[in-house]
Amino acid sequence: MRTRASQLCVVGVAAAIVALLPFGLSDYHRSTGADVAVFVMAILGLNIVTGYTGQISIGHGAFMAIGGYTTAILTHSHGWNDIATLPVALAIGFCAGVIVGVPALRFHGAYLALVTFAVALAVPQLAENYSHFTGGTEGLALPTQSGWWLYGVAWACAAVLYATTWVILRGRTGRAFRAVRDSEVAAVSSGVSLAVHKTLAFGVSAAFAAVAGSVYVLINNFVNPAVFGLQLSLYILIGAVVAGLGSLWGIVVGAAFVQLLPLGLSSGSIVSAEAVPVVFGAVVIAVMALIPRGSAEVLRAAVGLPVRARSSHTSTPPSLEVR
Amino acid sequence: MVAVRPIHRPASVTGWIVPALLAACVIFLVVGSLESSLFAQQTVSGLANGGIYASLGVALVLIYRATQVINFSQGALATFSTYIAWQLISWGLGYWPAFLLTLVIAFVGGILVELVAIRPVERRGNVLSVVIASIGVLILVEGAVGWIWGNEVKFMPSAFPAREYHVGGVAFSMQDLGTIGVSIAAVVVLWAFFRFTKLGLAMRAAALRPEAARLAGIRVSWLLSLGWGLAAALGAVSGMLAAASPSVLLQPSMMDGILIYAFAAAVLGGLESPAGAVVGGLAIGALLNLMGSYVSWVTPQLLLPAAFVLMLIVLLVKPSGLFGRTRVRRV
């Protein structure tokens, strides 16, 4: 089929670019490339929970913090090997996601956004407070690594998570997720358990973000509360919006956008680095107004896939809503 | 999505709990203040903070009531307005003229934001997209503040003299009393506008039942923009009071934490009740301040998580807030 072939083509080309790119870059830029992978993982996570089950979260920075601090504490205070901390972070992140996911069942839409927004602001405060574990405002330091190593680890993780997501979404679970997003009433009547799937989505999503956080800490080789502040959660959301919620296609575009635009602006002389948030904000508004499905829509069109019919994943169908 | 909350008990049974709770709070505060002058001072400072949370909270309620949108940019807009006030004052304008001019500018700004950033997104018919757009506005406006004025902390003068006012042997700062006064006055003025003017009535009708309002000839979309303008002006009051307060620094992220407290206040009151937001704000302000002074393990860093936990509990137990009614709403 034409579309299948062109899909594989695009994936192949993208993979080749990712594999070959570090050869042409300086060590510093290789770690920036690793940063993009971190955002790919975080956005992947956010997409699962927001794009595929319709639960909005502006607090994924908190899950990244959990993973990041896990890695930092284990490596710094207990002498663990860095890679070994990743599965631990994944597991803890999953648990955290489930713990958040259960009460999140009671909220919908904007209320959930509100709660997760508060979490994003509260977590750095908590990290600062319990300085005995977290090193407080000073934070914890980790050994530095070469750009090659970082790039490899980061993109390897990203590839694994991407593949995992693709497999999950193709199967029954994925269909169940989409059912939950598009119509909860219909999903329930088809025997899809809302509670299980929504919580599962949160768990998986948080696990991904935790791994992203771990790798992020390894790249920066230190951690403190400011690293995982509100801005991070907002940037993940921006990346997800630009990527296009509900589709795997645009994720790398979204991650690259969020990571590389600030760099591009600061090195150029058109606008200063301080204008970055202004540009980001404008982009978010423009995307939501003009191409709500983000770059995924553009890419799908380019590859010949049909434009998806309007899904109701973030809309409230006309129904009775009890407050 | 169908979210049904079963009504467990008849209203007459639960109806007394909230007033009783409130009465208990008031009695606690009054008795404590009479017992200890420190308690009294901390209560009043807490109420001053509460006034700041309450005014921003009412702004949030205004927009939520009309559109079901939680406006995440309310705080950032307040920050921007406060910087404008700062700029006017540093150009030599007197405090109160700058204050009033800022209100006008904020009003116009709010209308512009609604027209340019919210309405085009709303056309897609999706509350959540609008929420994300409001986050976009938050990022943009906070970034604009940093871009235009820089990230260093600035000093915002206050309208109130650095004097103390003595009542029954206890010294209260004019700043605190003034803050309480101005925030309450702003909310009262807004209330009077809605209650007594033709335009206010039309806006209330447009928020309650937009379709029926249209049939009466009311231009609902235009009134919506107006609502955003009023909310922005009220937010500006909150911001200017916050910046003048000793515990808050004038910097781009000034209102981030305050926004959470304002949300908690609005949620506590039931997102659709302005009176609830006022009571909620004052209560949160007073109680958090007292907790900070008297409970040893409550450090400044724990205050925000505490407000968050409170908000969470209210949302889980009684989502319609202390003052809301569980009612069915046709969407």
Place this chain on the structure above:
Amino acid sequence: MPPLLALEDVQARYGQVRALHGVTLEVGEGEIVALLGANGAGKTTTLRAVSGTVKRDGRIAFAGTSLGRRGPEDVARLGIAHVPEGRGTFSELTVWENLRLGAITRRGSLDADVAHVFAVFPWLESRRAQQAGTLSGGEQQMLALARALMQRPRLLMVDEPSLGLAPLVVAEIFRILKELNAEEGTTILLVEQNARNSLDAANRAYVLEVGRVALGGTSDELSRHDAIRRSYLGY
């Protein structure tokens, strides 16, 4: 004399679903015209098409002016008052505020309109401060009519006024409608499930079926029509 309201081949849809497939009818000044039909025939949609609450195609002319793409706010200002299905009263506001809203787009004194409304609905005056949601169904219906009257409409469109109301109350409402028409010449377009009441009050009626006008004529003609008698009048 040209009709006050003229619909020509009007189509309307809710999203992708077509509800009206070409409705043609007219209402003359000073008449009471009824729209009859089964559930889903398009009666409510027709009123919504006129007031602009629903997207429509086709020609609608009111007092010679084409309504074009006008939305409800503009249509109301032209002099058409639409009392929707479910009344559209603002339950959270007081009776007085509801009435006030009827004339919100007009400047100047409302005393004359208020006096008029209190004359037609005397019981309203004593309940001015009462919250509209606490009124009974029949009272809310009358409040909705009163609010529409405050608009000084040239055309009053009423959708299912008898819905959910006791027969005595329904009789009172129809009496008031007839009185408004007889004494003040208010033109009324009425949608009503209860065919007997409608044909009794109206001068003319149309029967809608599946989004089209199936039948039209004077009330006398329709009352004697075999099919109508069997389907709608029950004998």
